[in-house]
Amino acid sequence: MTSAGPGRPRHQQPSRPGATAREEILDAAAELFTTQGFASTSTRSIADAVGIRQSSLYHHFKTKDDILEDLLEGTVSGGLTFARAVAALPAGTPQTEGLAGSRLHAVALYDGTQLCTARWNLGVLYHLPEVRSTRFARFLNDRQELRHLYGELGGGLSATAAGPDGGDFTFRLVESLIYLRADGAVGPDSPLQAADAGLILCGLGRELPAIRAASRSLIDRLA
Numbered sequence: 001m002t003s004a005g006p007g008r009p010r011h012q013q014p015s016r017p018g019a020t021a022r023e024e025i026l027d028a029a030a031e032l033f034t035t036q037g038f039a040s041t042s043t044r045s046i047a048d049a050v051g052i053r054q055s056s057l058y059h060h061f062k063t064k065d066d067i068l069e070d071l072l073e074g075t076v077s078g079g080l081t082f083a084r085a086v087a088a089l090p091a092g093t094p095q096t097e098g099l100a101g102s103r104l105h106a107v108a109l110y111d112g113t114q115l116c117t118a119r120w121n122l123g124v125l126y127h128l129p130e131v132r133s134t135r136f137a138r139f140l141n142d143r144q145e146l147r148h149l150y151g152e153l154g155g156g157l158s159a160t161a162a163g164p165d166g167g168d169f170t171f172r173l174v175e176s177l178i179y180l181r182a183d184g185a186v187g188p189d190s191p192l193q194a195a196d197a198g199l200i201l202c203g204l205g206r207e208l209p210a211i212r213a214a215s216r217s218l219i220d221r222l223a
Contacts, residue, residue: 022060024050026074029067030120038068038128065135072131072139075122079111080142083149085222101204102214104153104170105195110219111146112174112191116181123178147171157202170198 028049032041043064047057061067086103115123125131131139147168154167173194180186192212199211 021050021052021056025052025057025060026067026070027119029064030071030122033068033071033125034120034122038064038125038130065130068125068128068130069136069139071122072125072136073142075115075118076139076142076146078114079107080146080149082110082219082223083107083146083153086218087149087152099207099211099214100157101199101202101207101211102218104150104157104167104202105199105211105215106218106222107150107153108170108174108195108198109191109215110223112177112194115174115177116186116191121178121181123175124182126175126178154198154202157204166198166202169201170195173198173201 025046029041029046032046032049036045041064043057043061044054046064046067047054050057061070086107089103115121126143130136149167150171151167154165154170157166174191177186177190177194180190195215196208196212199205199208204211
C-alpha cells in the first residue's frame with residue numbers, strides 16, 4: 001500500500017495519468033461520467049477507480065458537482081484563453097491585415113483540436129439537466145464568452161462575406177465535433193475540416209489556402 005498524502009493511504013499503485021491525486025480523480029471521473037453517466041456514478045466508484053478511500057476523495061472535492069464543474073471548465077478554458085489572445089490582436093498588424101477570416105479560423109481550429117484530442121469526450125456532458133443550474137454559472141459564462149468571441153471574429157467579416165452570423169455558425173460547427181466523436185466519426189483532420197467549413201459558410205472559400213497558412217501562424221505564435 002502506498003500513500004496519497006498524510007493519512008490518505010492508497011489501495012494500489014497509481015495507474016492513471018496525472019501528477020497528483022486530484023488529477024487522477026478528475027481522470028477517473030471523466031471516464032465514468034462519459035461511459036456510465038453522471039447520475040449513475042458515485043463518489044465511491046470514482047474513489048475505487050483511483051484506488052483511494054472515499055474520504056480521501058473528499059479531501060480534494062467536497063461534492064460530485066465540484067468534480068463535474070472542474071471537468072466542464074477544462075473543456076472551454078484552453079479555447080477561451082486562446083480566443084481572448086486572438087481577439088486582442090490589434091487590427092493592421094502583420095498577423096491580421098489582409099487575411100480576413102484567419103483569426104476566426106485559428107480559434108476554430110485550436111478549439112476543435114482541444115475537443116477532439118482531449119482524453120475523454122466531456123462535451124457530451126454539456127446538456128446534462130444538472131449543468132443548466134446556476135451551480136455551474138462559471139462554466140456557462142465562460143462557454144458563452146467563447147461563443148461571443150466567435151461571433152465578434154465572424155462579425156468582422158461582414159463587409160466582405162456572409163454577415164455577422166458567420167462566427168456563430170462556426171462555433172456550432174466546432175461543437176458538433178463533440179457528437180461526431182461520440183459516434184466514432186472524428187479523425188485527425190476533423191478540426192481543420194470544421195474550421196474550413198466555417199470560413200466557407202462565411203463566403204471565404206477562395207481565400208482558404210492563405211487563411212489556413214495565417215491561421216497556423218497565429219496558433220504557433222499564441223498557443
